[in-house]
Amino acid sequence: MNDDLAALNARIDRTNELLERMLAEVAKTPSTHAIFVDAGYLYAAAGRLVAGTEDRRAFDLDAEGLIDALIDRARTIFADSRLLRVYWYDGARRRIHTAEQQSIAELPDVKVRLGNLNANNQQKGVDSLIRTDLESLARHRAISDAALLGGDEDLVSAVEAAQGYGARVHLWGIEAPEGRNQAEPLLWEVDSQRTFDLDFFKPYVSRRTAVAYEPTTGRPTREDVRFVGAQIAAKWLAARGRDTLVELLPGHPYLPGSVDQDLLVEAEGLLQYSLRGQADLRRALRDGFWDHLQTQY
Numbered sequence: 001m002n003d004d005l006a007a008l009n010a011r012i013d014r015t016n017e018l019l020e021r022m023l024a025e026v027a028k029t030p031s032t033h034a035i036f037v038d039a040g041y042l043y044a045a046a047g048r049l050v051a052g053t054e055d056r057r058a059f060d061l062d063a064e065g066l067i068d069a070l071i072d073r074a075r076t077i078f079a080d081s082r083l084l085r086v087y088w089y090d091g092a093r094r095r096i097h098t099a100e101q102q103s104i105a106e107l108p109d110v111k112v113r114l115g116n117l118n119a120n121n122q123q124k125g126v127d128s129l130i131r132t133d134l135e136s137l138a139r140h141r142a143i144s145d146a147a148l149l150g151g152d153e154d155l156v157s158a159v160e161a162a163q164g165y166g167a168r169v170h171l172w173g174i175e176a177p178e179g180r181n182q183a184e185p186l187l188w189e190v191d192s193q194r195t196f197d198l199d200f201f202k203p204y205v206s207r208r209t210a211v212a213y214e215p216t217t218g219r220p221t222r223e224d225v226r227f228v229g230a231q232i233a234a235k236w237l238a239a240r241g242r243d244t245l246v247e248l249l250p251g252h253p254y255l256p257g258s259v260d261q262d263l264l265v266e267a268e269g270l271l272q273y274s275l276r277g278q279a280d281l282r283r284a285l286r287d288g289f290w291d292h293l294q295t296q297y
Helices: 002-028 039-051 063-077 099-105 126-139 153-164 184-189 198-204 222-240 242-251 257-271 279-295
Strands: 031-038 059-061 081-092 110-117 145-149 168-174 192-196 205-207
Touching: 031 039, 031 063, 031 126, 039 059, 039 081, 039 168, 039 198, 039 205, 063 081, 063 099, 063 145, 063 198, 081 099, 081 126, 099 110, 099 222, 110 126, 126 145, 126 153, 145 153, 153 168, 153 184, 168 184, 198 205, 222 242, 222 257, 222 279, 242 279, 257 279
Parallel strands: 031 081, 031 145, 081 110, 145 168, 168 192
Antiparallel strands: 059 205
């Protein structure tokens, strides 16, 4: 009997020793955080705050500089934690990276995740990507804290999923010139809230300078419009890359509806003249667009 009791005590001591070792290892393991950026919210809110517009075409964003600033801020907030990575969620037509998105994806410690972009330039599937990543990382104990830069109410389920596995979710927002740009249910659900102001974003957002074409009073000539079409094509190609051009060429001389609409809207802004009902000028616009693209193929 005494031998059995001694053996039991020995096993208990051994178990306690193993537990102490495990706890000691856990204590030495640093906590880990990740930053989740909803780029749609970022561009809209930061553009409105700094440049006075949500239209991405009207301003430039220094994504690399801003990501570094967010990482530095997280390092201060989560002082005893290490960064896993930054997740950057954006939309793209057919989920094909634009040149800008590709340059962001090449940054160290950054993972770009793309949802779709419909004909109205609305993101689709981004919220579900955020939920999948948040839930998976929390379930596997890869992160203890998540900094979420976003504002959509659809992100509530992502927050709840991560919290269900023990992760803390901290909502980061962008100062709104008036009112709020984050859904109240999302504000209620998170573990903490933090808002970045105008001074934080000013170094990274700037309005684009005037274009080379100088609009004239009255109706522009066909050559004026053709020039603008070529100018827009050059910018379009730089943003989307040659692979997208290869996909577009078989449709010549027709453009997909969404591309044609974007071309019209941008051209009218540059010309400061409405092309609605101007069939000859719209043909000149498309001709200039196609002429430039075909010279690049």
